[in-house]
Amino acid sequence: MRIAGHLMEVSEPIQCPFCGQSFELLIDTSLPLQQLTTDCEICCRPFEVSVECEPGQVLNLEVESE
Numbered sequence: 001m002r003i004a005g006h007l008m009e010v011s012e013p014i015q016c017p018f019c020g021q022s023f024e025l026l027i028d029t030s031l032p033l034q035q036l037t038t039d040c041e042i043c044c045r046p047f048e049v050s051v052e053c054e055p056g057q058v059l060n061l062e063v064e065s066e
C-alpha cells in the first residue's frame with residue numbers, strides 16, 4: 001500500500017510537561033521510531049517526545065519529562 005506524501009503527516013495532541021497545556025504536534029509517520037525535540041507552543045520550553053508510528057498513523061507517543 002502506498003500513501004501519498006501529505007497523508008504521512010498527522011497532528012497529534014500532546015501535553016507540555018512544564019505548563020501542562022495541550023497542543024497539536026505535526027508528526028511525520030514515515031519514520032517508524034523517532035525522537036524529536038519540540039518547543040511548547042504556550043510556554044516555549046523545549047522538551048523531547050518519542051513517537052512510534054506506522055505509515056499514516058501514530059501508534060504511541062510519549063513525552064519525556066525529567
Ligand SMILES: [Zn+2]
Pocket residue numbers: 016017018019020021040041042043044045
Ligand atoms: Zn508549556
